[in-house]
Amino acid sequence: MSIISMIRKPVPVPLREAGEVEIDVRDVTIAFERDGGELVPAVDRVSFQVRRGEFICLLGPSGCGKSTLLNAVAGFETPYEGEVVVGTKVVTGPGPDRGVVFQQPRLFPWKSVRANVAHGPRMAGKSRADAGAIADELIEMVGLSRSAKALPHTLSGGMQQRVAIARALANRPNILLMDEPFGALDAQTRTVMQESLLRLWAQLDTTILFVTHDIDEAVLLADRVLVMSAGPGRIVRDLAVDLPRPRTIETTLGARFQALRRECLDLIRQQSQKAFEGTHDA
């Protein structure tokens, strides 16, 4: 049986009341063509919902399809089967309601911090003054007011990534999609960035979908951790993180954090073992 005929039709999900569920991933399969033309699923019949204001982490081993799934919500990838609904609309492409932050900051190197952040609002038709005011507010929120006039290459990696977050927030998106945004940073900077993202999120009340393969990061940040299987990715556990907020790095020392971390670790281990057995010669 071919992979294509194995992929089921999506199960219809009734439309929910507007304002409740912000992201609705409905039985999504995403497949890529391999050499020889065979379609191979990277993500297999994944369904989950994210409520407005939630912080959700997608956690899974390398290659399980986390970025592919995030890209489908961003509108960069089209599901082979199923659909992604944001608000009340089926996603057919990128939109200003979803800001995206990647592992690399991808700033305009010739523009100042302020101009980088103001770029989105300018493109959306805001006056220079209004776009500048939006940029100033966000730059202050990410703690970079003193570097507003600097060019990106003069900033550290962590500072550049804070600019990228401010830029992604500049069009006032309801949703922030973050693909391993702190993956390229050193451990200390990463901790500072995690705490500062939590503070920013509490201020803005934005819905966040955050991809990581770092268990501690997922448990520290998320309201729910969606643990994915090794490729093709499926969700094997929707784990509620019942740790009180505000959370800081101190949170990671507590017994409840360690128990949740352990649960994720066991799941990831099982998945990695299955993946290894699936590719290992007998």
Ligand SMILES: Nc1ncnc2c1ncn2[C@@H]1O[C@H](COP(=O)(O)OP(=O)(O)OP(=O)(O)O)[C@@H](O)[C@H]1O
């Ligand atoms: N554009 C593409 N063309 C072909 N295959 C792709 C494409 N994008 C992703 N894939 C494949 O889909 C699978 C999932 O990739 P994806 O990048 O989503 O995984 P991931 O979980 O985000 O991995 P990592 O943590 O290493 O970034 C991989 O096997 C990858 O090779």
